[in-house]
Amino acid sequence: MTIWAVLQILILILIVVGSVLAVWLKDLLASVIALGGSSLLLSLEFYLLQAPDVAIAEAGVGAALTTAIFVLAIRKTQRKEEE
Amino acid sequence: MSVVVRTIARILAPVILVFGGYVILHGHLTPGGGFQGGAVAASAVALVLVAFGAPAVKRLKAPFSVLEDLGGVAFVVLGFLGLGFTFFANSLAGMGSLFGTPVPPGPNPGYLNTAGTLPLMNWAVGLKVIGGLGTVLVLFGLVGRDDDR
Amino acid sequence: MKRWLTLAAFAVVAGCLFLAGARMRPFGAPRFDLMDRYFNAWSQKEVAANNVVTAIVFDYRGYDTLGEATVLFVAVVGVTLILRRIKK
Numbered sequence: 001m002t003i004w005a006v007l008q009i010l011i012l013i014l015i016v017v018g019s020v021l022a023v024w025l026k027d028l029l030a031s032v033i034a035l036g037g038s039s040l041l042l043s044l045e046f047y048l049l050q051a052p053d054v055a056i057a058e059a060g061v062g063a064a065l066t067t068a069i070f071v072l073a074i075r076k077t078q079r080k081e082e083e
Numbered sequence: 084m085s086v087v088v089r090t091i092a093r094i095l096a097p098v099i100l101v102f103g104g105y106v107i108l109h110g111h112l113t114p115g116g117g118f119q120g121g122a123v124a125a126s127a128v129a130l131v132l133v134a135f136g137a138p139a140v141k142r143l144k145a146p147f148s149v150l151e152d153l154g155g156v157a158f159v160v161l162g163f164l165g166l167g168f169t170f171f172a173n174s175l176a177g178m179g180s181l182f183g184t185p186v187p188p189g190p191n192p193g194y195l196n197t198a199g200t201l202p203l204m205n206w207a208v209g210l211k212v213i214g215g216l217g218t219v220l221v222l223f224g225l226v227g228r229d230d231d232r
Numbered sequence: 233m234k235r236w237l238t239l240a241a242f243a244v245v246a247g248c249l250f251l252a253g254a255r256m257r258p259f260g261a262p263r264f265d266l267m268d269r270y271f272n273a274w275s276q277k278e279v280a281a282n283n284v285v286t287a288i289v290f291d292y293r294g295y296d297t298l299g300e301a302t303v304l305f306v307a308v309v310g311v312t313l314i315l316r317r318i319k320k
Binding site: 110111112113114116117118148151155158159162170171173184185186188191193197198199200201204205208211212214215218219222223225226 | 281286295315
């Protein structure tokens with residue numbers, strides 16, 4: 001097991017942790033930030049799997065534009081999730 | 084948003100725009116291309132939109148929808164350019180004219196004046212993606228009331 | 233009953249995913265690589281582009297890119313049609 005395999009397994013575990021945080025958190029802005037961080041880690045994983053085109057597209061669309069649209073939507077509605 | 088976000092956005096947005104332009108311009112040499120560079124440049128628009136609000140972006144009068152239509156029409160026209168052979172044939176590659184230098188086979192440092200219609204198509208698709216995503220983002224920012232908390 | 237159905241569906245999907253992951257071929261060695269070798273050998277001569285991915289996307293598979301551009305155009309037109317009356 002090389003260092004790259006350990007790094008990839010660590011990144012995949014962090015992606016799962018970020019996704020669970022995005023579902024679990026009650027503050028919607030923190031949830032969106034967790035989703036963006038998870039997407040950024042996914043683009044790093046694409047880069048490690050030698051697909052830099054997909055990595056750039058994922059970092060541009062998934063980590064930046066989706067986060068921006070969610071932040072705009074949260075700003076126009078409410079920030080805390082209702083029970 | 085707060086003054087920290089505004090200052091960082093004022094510094095970072097031109098850098099992100101230039102990086103998107105670089106990804107589009109070197110699309111036939113380095114990883115990336117029209118869609119990726121357009122998405123990166125549109126993320127600069129999204130950053131300015133989140134930091135300064137949608138009416139500030141609307142007041143810039145950036146012609147996003149015109150860019151979108153222009154990119155789409157240019158892409159189809161560049162597709163028709165190769166119609167003597169087939170649709171989307173690369174009729175400029177290796178001809179010696181615009182972007183027409185043939186590349187030496189094997190690993191090479193990469194020359195910008197190559198690849199025929201590919202750089203033009205990269206610019207068409209890049210302008211289309213910037214315009215489309217910018218239009219969608221500005222419309223999403225303008226809808227409804229905006230209580231800035 | 234509903235909980236057991238959910239758990240059963242989860243187990244089936246997870247088992248299929250684990251089976252697909254266990255039977256996956258090693259990285260960088262796909263089963264059919266005829267077109268891969270063709271693109272690697274000929275894209276610099278035919279398209280005169282160093283980036284093989286861009287050569288495939290814009291030249292060999294140009295129709296796919298045209299469809300993608302059409303999808304983006306239709307999405308933008310739909311958003312504009314829905315939201316244009318609401319803006320001030």
